[in-house]
Structure formats: C-alpha cells, structure tokens
Amino acid sequence: MRKVVVVTGASSGVGLALCKRLLEEDDELHMCLACRNVGKAEAVRAALLAAHPAAEVSVVQVDVSNLRSVIRAARELKQRFQRLDYVYLNAGIMPNPQLNIKALFSGLFSS
Template identity: 65%
Template sequence: MERVVLVTGASGGVGLALCQRLLDEDGRIHLCIACRNEQKSEATRDLILASHPSAQVSTVEVDLGNLASVLRAARELRCRFQRLDFVYLNAGIMPNPHVNFKALWHGLLSGRVLHMLTTAEGIMTQTDRLNGDGLQEVFATNLFGHFMLVRQLQALLCGNEKPSRLIWTSSSNARESAFSLSDYQHAKGQESYSSSKYATDLTSVVLNRKFNGQMDVDEDTAEKFYQKLLELEEQTLEKYRDLLD
C-alpha cells in the first residue's frame, strides 16, 4: 500500500522543491499538494508531473489563513484518504516590512540617524493585517491554520498502530536557510525536518498538549499557550459548525 504524503504551501519555493525531492527518493508515494487556490494547485501538479510523469499526485485547495477553508479541506481529506503517513506543514507568509519615515524624521532631529541607518533600529516596521476571522494573518497562516488542520485530521494521523509523522517546516531557521541556499538544496539539505526544534515542539503542542523541552519555554507558559489555542479552536468550531460532519 502506497504511503500518502501531504504538503502544504506546495506551489513554489521550498514546498515545491520538497515535493520534487520526495518523489526523487520514492516515486511510489501518493503525493497530495495543498495550495491556496485551484489554479495554483493544478499548475503545480502539472509542473511536478512534467519531471515525474508516473507519479501519483492529487491536489487539495486550502488557504491556511482562512479557517473556513481549513475546515473544508480537512473534511475533503477525511473523505479521500484512510490515513496520512507524512504531513509537511510548510505553508507560511511573512509580514510586509517597510520604512517608518516618521521615525526616520525624528531620528534626524534627535541626532540618532547614523545609529538608525546602520542598525535599522526604530525605522523598520512590519504590517500584519487581520483576516476575516479577526486573527493576524501571519499567526493564522503559519500557526493556527496548521493547528486546526492537524486537529481535524487526527483520525487519519493516529488511527493506526504506527502514528503518522508530522513535520513542521515553516520555521524561522528554515526560512533563514532559504536565503543562502536554492530551494531544492534547502529541501535536500534538511535530511530530517523533524530534527528542527521548532518542528518538533509545535507538533508536540498540536498532539501532546506540551512542549518536549527543546525550546526555552517553561511548562506553565507552554500550557497557557496550548489552552489559548484550544479556546480559539472552540470559537472557530462554533462559528463554522455547518462545515463539520
């Protein structure tokens, strides 16, 4: 029986390179690529099949920053598959950094402009918009959307004696590495994404209700963080009750 692998954020960059690497290593897997819209999904599927024509590649549409989309995608995946063997939580966005000209002007008046220009301290700012659910887009896309998706897929992840492997790739260290490596080199260089402390710890939060100790976070803080995620999950499920089975 072929192994089923789900990759979010698969339409480009590290996600697409990861899909190609997975098929290079094992062309027998069933690869399910998750992208934000149908056009991107199909275009990505065609691109992958161009280099791996015999591969089994399916698509699912999911916008991790849209919780209704997350619940619809989870329902579709539960109908389509009996289990997921590997789940790569790769989708992620970054806030848009820009220069704070007002702060720069104050720096000119205060005589701190040289320090500000050499360190960017006080002049660079980032804008993180709110999504339709009232959550910051980066938080919703990079963390909470994945949290909801995995929680909704637990029957596929934990239903058999051999648990699925969750691999959280949208971490700060992965993104930093991508600046100095090509996307494929980055995907190839991560021999085990699960060795990333960010990947392991957030997976632990999703399924085990605690951090595993690799991050510098005490148990009390970790538990409070997890409880806040559960509160948000409860609010989301109440809001979108019609999308649940």
C-alpha cells in the same frame, strides 16, 4: 499501498522543492498538494507528473489563514484518503492582531 504525503504551500518555494525532493526519493508516493491557488497547483501537478510518471499527485484547495478553509480541506482529505502518512505544514500565515488565539482554541476544543 502508496504512502500519502500532504504538503501545504506546495505550489512554490520550499513546498515545491520539498515535493520534488520527496518524489526523487520515492516516486511511488501519492503526493497531495495543499494550496490556495488551484490553477497554480494544477500546473505544478502536471510538471511533477511529467517528471515522475509513476507517482500519483492530487490537489486540495486550502487557505491556511482561513479556519473554514482548513476545516473544509481536512474533511476533504479525510474523505479521499484512509490515512495520511506524512503531513508537511509548510504554508505560512501572518498573525492577525485582531484574532484572540486563546478564544479560538477554547472554542475549537470545548464541548
């Protein structure tokens, strides 16, 4: 069974470089590109498959600065895959001074 790898921010920069490097090491991976821009991610997917035809590469849309998007993407990943072997949280977010982190986590993890 292929190892499943999820990389956020995989369509450019460090995330893209990481995907390329991981596939150079093991092109039997299932690489899941977690990106905001699906069009850009699909172009990266095509390029990765051209360079590593034995790999499996898929795309999931996620905006890590949007909690609803993160929850939707998590549900989608859970539905698609039995397990995730590696998750690289590369995508960055800018802190929102209006966001109360303590209240957010309290709401997420309270019963």
